[in-house]
Amino acid sequence: MDPAELIKLLGIVIVVAGFALKLDSILIIMVAAVATAVVGGMDPVAFLDTLGESFVSNRSMCIFIMTFVITGTLERSGLRQAAAALIRKLKNASAGMIVSAYGVVRVLFAAFNVNFGGVAGFIRPVVMPMEQAAVERDGNKIDEKHLEELKGVSAGIDNVAWFFGQVLFIGGSGGLLVQGTLAGLGYDVSLADLAAVQVPVAVLAMLAAIVYYNLIDRRLMKRRGRAGDAADAAAEKDAQAEKGGDAR
Amino acid sequence: MTEFLQFFQSADVTLSDKLLEVVYILIGLIAFYAGVRNALDQTNEKRLGTAFFWCVLGVLFIVGRWVPSTVAGVLVVLMVIPPILKQVGRGVGGEPTAEEMQGNYEKIGMKLFVPALSLGVMALVFALFTNISSLVGLTFGVVVGGVLLMAFSRKNTPRVFLDDTRRMLDTVGPLSMLPVLLAALGAIFTAAGVGDVISELVSGVIPQGNAVVGVVVYAIGMAVFTMVMGNAYGAITVMTVGIGAPFVLSLGADPALIGSVALTCGFCGTLMTPMAANFNIVPVAILEMKDSYGVIKKQVPIALFMLAAQIVYMIVFGL
Structure with a gap:
């Protein structure tokens, strides 16, 4: 595997470290999402698209x-x-x-x-x-x-x-x-x-x-x-x- | 608007999906109501941020299906700004007093359990006997429970229900969005190819094609990740994308059993970690215990036993 691919795990590192350090949960998730999109080469529109699509299709979680x-x-x-x-x-x-x-x-x-x-x-x-x-x-x-x-x-x-x-x-x-x-x-x-x-x-x-x-x-x-x-x-x-x- | 009408008139859309969309619109209206009431609440020092948060959530629920995903994505980003800036709070008052609750109980009595159980019963009935989503059943149970509560006491007016709903929303606050935001994070992980990287990494360690080893790593990984993060919901997205799917589910395992039990393997981690302060450390304070780990110590043997039992369960019945 190309070691450069490892950078894609940045989001996971942020989630684990963020929760462990008791930072604001919503902030952790958003930072991890943006960081993953950036290192994964997603453009801003694709990022917003994925975020919006996922939220709307998971509205059931707010029952x-x-x-x-x-x-x-x-x-x-x-x-x-x-x-x-x-x-x-x-x-x-x-x-x-x-x-x-x-x-x-x-x-x-x-x-x-x-x-x-x-x-x-x-x-x-x-x-x-x-x-x-x-x-x-x-x-x-x-x-x-x-x-x-x-x-x-x-x-x-x-x-x-x-x-x-x-x-x-x-x-x-x-x-x-x-x-x-x-x-x-x-x-x-x-x-x-x-x-x-x-x-x-x-x-x-x-x-x-x-x-x-x-x-x-x-x-x-x-x-x-x-x-x-x-x-x-x-x-x-x-x-x-x-x-x-x-x-x- | 035409799209909206077409959806509800279309014969291609199932009754279940139509009713579920109605449920989402109702939820949106409730969130919007909570937002408006907070905007007008002089006792809430953060009323603008609070109102903005709940109103945007309400709008997302009502129009989410009908706007382009990009617009919904922008709304999600806008929605999380007030909580990140700590601008979501609650006003004072509105809680029932101990005397009020005791008085109401003495008047209504044990039959209060009937409306309490109506949601679960209706969700179950719809799941078992209809093709309509159990979440619609749950909503029907809310209606049944509400009617019963009104019948039990004339004090329970629609206004009381609305205000109590708003009070509950204010109590849980924006953190209640955690599961849905974590799911969105999981979607971003998948779209960016994070799962592929993890599975490539792990395939160097555990043999591909061996579902038993896959289950063991997935289950223990869930528990350990949860212990570190203090939150099984955060762990399940990462672990399922990285390990559960490529090393267990892709080999033809039962996704419902494996996925569901993986979450409760994570719960075993929750029982063993001080990171889950709400469950393990706060009770120590509430009960005025001397040993900060007094609750965890009583849970570790059960958690380890259940982790082992669930691994066996997954291997025997899930593969």
Whole structure:
């Protein structure tokens, strides 16, 4: 290959370096596009032509604007509160079970493009207090390390469920981007097929997360049990010491 | 205008394409509405740039099909100027209060899930039972959901829907254009021959004609590229043009399975990188955790397992 051809990769270098340096995303894309056109020998008209043609033929990727017509009003009507009430139906569940139930609800709703909150809107106000209460059901306060681990697990299930659930939605931005990219290369695929092949992936991802996070929960509860026994023993010893003190 | 009428009267254009074009025109009108409302919003310090951005987007959606591609290209370039100059912002107010949401929930109750699920259900129904685009189905689901929300509460007037739509657009802002701009970048890459250069480079490393090796490189490449860039959407265009198409798809693999699962291989990268700050670092702050990597650490084992599982899935069912 002619080494001079390598200059055509300039656009990729710009994208990778730009995102890695956290520069303005839109600026990165436009600079990379212009740079690629220049080094690739495209004239300005051909550049604008390709840009315009691609944008217009990929308008479907902006279907999210149509979904906003009801998602904002759904939020106003109390969708998050309804989801919280649904999750709160879990009584006497362990922290691991609460995480699992949240993950299942989250992935199912993600598949229908329904977002009821995420970490700020839901994990912090609803899920964390429930998990904490589940751990503290034995009457002792949760220790900081235990709480920190549960926070990591809860944010983790949120990401796993949201990522793998979103691609199940026919008309989600991921599927539309893949469809558009493949169409540009001459492969026509339907949105329904792109979503259908993701069903086993999503099921496996949720199973993996639920199993792993419940193992962590059990390990944490065992450790807590041992620490609790030790604390009880210490308390008993103190009590005996006090009795001894009385006798003296 | 005659072209416009011809399109909708033509028997050669499918009903699906006609309806989809109507959906795009509606989206254009919504974006235009958001632009006009921002122009009039005294609380938005960047109201001119914001209005310009949404109005140009609206125009692109409405006339995009009927103007020459070069004109559309000029409109795209004009549209991205305000966000690059940081001149797109939002006004204050308009968010529902916690009391309002709680009150509405208590009044409406669990049946609120019905309109929430209507988009997905309708998209699925159209995909399965009609020849009409599932995106038209989704739009139909929006109509059904909207009617239900109006029936549930008299407070939900058309004005409320419009203002909430505008609020959502202001919240996501110009960054929501990322996928469509990345796709355009991919088109420029292809037109300039970037894919050919990458595949020539890679063909020196991985054997041509071996789809299994191709899948492994494509999947791991997606994860690694995503980790570096912090964005699977950016990675999928580059990787598919450079590796997916020449080393896997050209050998007759199933494009839907390979392309779709490659994206979720990228998501495995997203789960493992601090570059995806929105998902992995911001939650640490929101939950007041001590370890900045506390979320990522809980995701790495799942991400690695899923990456391996998806590679096997692609090899067994995609080739």
